[in-house]
Amino acid sequence: MAVDTVRAHVVSNRSSGRRRTAGRVLNYALLTGAAALVLLPIYMTLVFSLQPGAEALRFPQSLLPTSVDLSVFARVFEVSGLWRYLLNSAVVAVAITIGQVVTSIMAAYVFAEIPFRGRNLVFGGFMATLIVPTEVTLIANYDTIVSLGWLDSYRGLTVPFLATAFGTFLLRQAFMGIPRDLRDAANLDGYGHLGYLWTVAIPLARPSIAALSVFSFLLAWNQYLWPLLITNSDSNRTVQIGLRSLASANVTDFNLIFAGTVIASLPIFALLILFQKHLIRGLTSGAVKG
Amino acid sequence: MAHGEFLILLGPSGCGKSTALRMIAGLDQPSSGIILIDGADVTAVEPQHRNVAMVFQSYALYPHKTVRHNIEFPLKNRRVPHDERTRRTDEAARLLGLSDLMDRRPGQLSGGQRQRVALARAIVREAEVFLMDEPLSNLDALTRVHTRAELTELHQRLGVTIIYVTHDQVEAMTMGTRIAVMDQGRLQQVGTPEEIYRTPANRFVAGFIGSPPMNLLPATLNPSSETNGLPTVWIGTACLGATSIGTGSQAQSQGHSQGPVLCGIRPEHLHRGEGPLTAQVTAIESLGHERHLHCAVQTADGPRTVVARESMDAASPAIGSEIHFGASDLHFFDPATGVRR
Numbered sequence: 125m126a127v128d129t130v131r132a133h134v135v136s137n138r139s140s141g142r143r144r145t146a147g148r149v150l151n152y153a154l155l156t157g158a159a160a161l162v163l164l165p166i167y168m169t170l171v172f173s174l175q176p177g178a179e180a181l182r183f184p185q186s187l188l189p190t191s192v193d194l195s196v197f198a199r200v201f202e203v204s205g206l207w208r209y210l211l212n213s214a215v216v217a218v219a220i221t222i223g224q225v226v227t228s229i230m231a232a233y234v235f236a237e238i239p240f241r242g243r244n245l246v247f248g249g250f251m252a253t254l255i256v257p258t259e260v261t262l263i264a265n266y267d268t269i270v271s272l273g274w275l276d277s278y279r280g281l282t283v284p285f286l287a288t289a290f291g292t293f294l295l296r297q298a299f300m301g302i303p304r305d306l307r308d309a310a311n312l313d314g315y316g317h318l319g320y321l322w323t324v325a326i327p328l329a330r331p332s333i334a335a336l337s338v339f340s341f342l343l344a345w346n347q348y349l350w351p352l353l354i355t356n357s358d359s360n361r362t363v364q365i366g367l368r369s370l371a372s373a374n375v376t377d378f379n380l381i382f383a384g385t386v387i388a389s390l391p392i393f394a395l396l397i398l399f400q401k402h403l404i405r406g407l408t409s410g411a412v413k414g
Numbered sequence: 415m416a417h418g419e420f421l422i423l424l425g426p427s428g429c430g431k432s433t434a435l436r437m438i439a440g441l442d443q444p445s446s447g448i449i450l451i452d453g454a455d456v457t458a459v460e461p462q463h464r465n466v467a468m469v470f471q472s473y474a475l476y477p478h479k480t481v482r483h484n485i486e487f488p489l490k491n492r493r494v495p496h497d498e499r500t501r502r503t504d505e506a507a508r509l510l511g512l513s514d515l516m517d518r519r520p521g522q523l524s525g526g527q528r529q530r531v532a533l534a535r536a537i538v539r540e541a542e543v544f545l546m547d548e549p550l551s552n553l554d555a556l557t558r559v560h561t562r563a564e565l566t567e568l569h570q571r572l573g574v575t576i577i578y579v580t581h582d583q584v585e586a587m588t589m590g591t592r593i594a595v596m597d598q599g600r601l602q603q604v605g606t607p608e609e610i611y612r613t614p615a616n617r618f619v620a621g622f623i624g625s626p627p628m629n630l631l632p633a634t635l636n637p638s639s640e641t642n643g644l645p646t647v648w649i650g651t652a653c654l655g656a657t658s659i660g661t662g663s664q665a666q667s668q669g670h671s672q673g674p675v676l677c678g679i680r681p682e683h684l685h686r687g688e689g690p691l692t693a694q695v696t697a698i699e700s701l702g703h704e705r706h707l708h709c710a711v712q713t714a715d716g717p718r719t720v721v722a723r724e725s726m727d728a729a730s731p732a733i734g735s736e737i738h739f740g741a742s743d744l745h746f747f748d749p750a751t752g753v754r755r
Contacts, residue, residue, distance in 0.1 A: 305474035308441050313488035313535075314462040323487075327478045 166389075173197075173382035180378040196383045203374065205358050206384060209366030212278075214391070216351075216362055217344035219282040224340040225333060228291030233321050235292065236299035237307065247296075253289045262353065269354055280354045281362070285344065291336045298332035299325055334402035338395055345392060363388045415577075415592075420569050422590035423579045426622070430599035431579045435545050438577060440464050452542060467536035468545040471552065473528045475520040475535075481507070482516040485534045506534040509568070526557040533565075537572070546578045550585060562589060583623055587611070595619050613745075617752030620678045620745060626706060629684070629720040632713050632749065633677035645672055647744060650712040652690040654741050674714075675755065678745035681706065684722035686731075689740030693720065695731050705730060709737065 172180045173196060175189040200206055235247050265284050274280035302325060310320040326333065351362045361369075367388055371381045396403070415421050423431040436442040438449060440461035448457045456464050467488075475484050486503040494502070507513050510530040520528055529549060536544055549565075550558045566589050569576055580586055586593050587607045595602040595610060595618075603615035614620035620628040635645040635657070644656035654677075684691075686707070693709035696719065707722045722739060731737050746755040 303472060303474070305470045305472045306476065308436075308439075308461075309468070309470060309474035309476075310487075311441065311461045312439060312466065312468050313539075314491040316462070319491060324476055324478075 169382050169385055173379050173386050175379060177376060177378040177380065180382075193379070196379045197387065200370070200380050200383045200387065203380065204366060204370045204384065205361075206363070206366060206370075206387065208358060209361055209363040210388070212281075212360060213345055213363040213388075215278060216281045216347075217341050219278070220285045220344035221337050221340040223282065223286030224288045224291050225337055227287040228295050228336060229321070229326065229333070231287070231292040232295030232299055233317070233325065235296045237325075238317070250289050250292060254293075259349070262349070265350075266353060274354075276355050276357055276360050278360070281351055281360070284350070288340065291340065294332055294336055295329060298329035302328050331402050331405040334399055335405070338399045338403050341395060342392060415575070417575055418573045420566075420576045420578065420589060420591045422586040422593045423577060423596060424583060424586040424593050424622075425581065425596035425602075427581055429596045431581075431596050432547055433599075434596070435468075435547055435577060435579050438543070439466055439468050439545050465539075465541050466543045466545055467539045467541035468547065469529075469532045469536050469549045471548040473520075473532040473549075473552075475528055475531055477520050480517050480519055481512060481523070481531050484520065484531055485512075485538050488535060488539045502538050502540075506538040509537065510534045510564075525553050526561060529553060529561060533568070537568075542575065544574055544576045546576060548580055549578075550580075551582070565589060583625065587623075595622065597622070613754070614678070615754050617676060617678075617747045620747065620754075624680060626681050626721040626723070628678045628680050628745065629718075630747070631677050631679070631711065631718055631720065632715045633675050633746075634714065635672045635675055635746075637672050647675075647677060648714075649677060649691060650714055652692065654690055654744065657744060657746070674749050676747040676749045676752070678747060679720070679741045680743065681721045681723035683741055683743045684720065685740045685742070686722060686724055686728065686737055687740065689738045691739040691741060693737055693739060695733050695735050695737060698730060698733060700726070700730075702726070707731065707737075709739075 168185075171187070171189050174192045174194070176191065176193060179190050231250070235243065235250075269275060269280045269284070272279075274283070306324055306328075307320060310324050315323060346364060347362065348364045348368075351365050352368075355361050355365065358366075367381070367384050370384050374380050423434060425431045433442060437444050438451075440456070440459060444457065448455050450456065451464060451466070476487065479487065482503060485506055486499050489499045489502060504513070507516060510533055512527070512530055512534055515523065515527060515531075520531065523531065529552075532549065550561055553561060562585060569589075578585075578589065590607060592604060593607055593610050594604045597618050603610060603619045605613075610619060610623055614623060614628070617630060621630060631649050633654075634648045636648055638644070638646045638656065642656075646656050647654040691711060693711045695707055695709050697708040699706040699708070703726060705724050705726055705728075707724065709720055709722065710717045711720050720739075747753065748755060
């Protein structure tokens, strides 16, 4: 009797184990498929940049480069002002990132820690801006920039993006997740709002701040419509606009265009790899207690 | 409250003791009244300027800072010179046995160690008043007993003024020089642990202090010609004898010497044996060193449960059996207001 029970237990264990393995295989197969779907365009961009331009038009396309020509990466800098575009993008993206992080920290702290009449209403208004598409504000912003005389300048490229409702929301959640006792303890230890913000709240909200920084940089780096609208000189164009002009000037040199694209995406990849841990932690922090 | 006193704010959850403490700290504002520290009105003074240190129930240690940085954190902002800061931090750490843990973060410490870091952070301030909000409630039973003794010793050694909030009456009775009992936001009684235990000011204090708490039974005081004018105490049909309560002329004129009262008897003052009070045993709890007998007693308002405490040396009665009690050290409270008579 007892032996039968044990045997039944072993059999049921074995079948549930098999079911678990099958589930895992299916999971990984789905994930691999999804990853391939996302990575294929990026991989093909790399392949096209390495082989002679005409190869890109061949059908069926090979997944491996027919020949490798690295000189294209040097040539892309010679035929276009890519250095300048990259520099412009870097300046603009860094300025926007710093601006967004600083303003988000300040606003988020107020919304999280300083009670005032109508706070929730103001915060609601802040959040409502998230549902307004950028394109809607384009004309109004353009008008403002023109009247300020900031067309075709770094100021015009950065100032409209120095504050973000998303960042404020993200950091507000992070600040609200810090136990109330820490705020009180710091208060009794002699730290006012700024002291507490600097010595306790910011260090504890670091994962969220890192996530916001990466997102801000990413969005600023990939901006296309706004820089296209307000810049007209090479000295102020960002890399995305530069790639567009590279493409129109070198219609047949596909490898040149793809090489430019690869170079323009390198900083983004570097950033994602460096900060991926913070990125995931920052975006999920506050989602669950603990 | 006098300098160097160890005052306990004691009361059930939600009675306002933590709120009172937070108001003393300046973290909450009182809706009326003023707060004086050393004779000065500090009601409108910011918490950081009140010179009070606080130990929180959650310890409130900064998780990103090491033990050393946690302890010296209050000194940094007060521009204490580096050398002095280090000296005071090391001294506080040595006092609380934290010297070997200075480079660890709070996450790497046990509950007891964290509690000591929180204490060190308060001590290093050399504040006028120490506020402690249930600092032992997150510790296991053994560490709690140990830390309780440490805190008492620390208070004696440093001679500081401490206001300590707890709902644990054992902590209150063993640590405090005085206890302030609170209920529903009101102060019920302030006194030494002995005064609170021996002469509770009202029905709430009587029922709250003591484990098991005082038995409170509806009783009647009847004037008697056989007891030299002293009224006799009746619980149901049992006469517990004469009492000197309400024999003063003022009390008599107010009618305190007769009529219904609430009679309080501590469990240790119910003596099993030959006595007027008849009871039926409903449950028995053995604690190893003593026994608690839960019994049903007939009163004028129907049956009531009383708890008697007795030594394990006595033979245990059977559940359901009828036993008799004599009672001593009776307390009387007004049945309407609950105030001690």
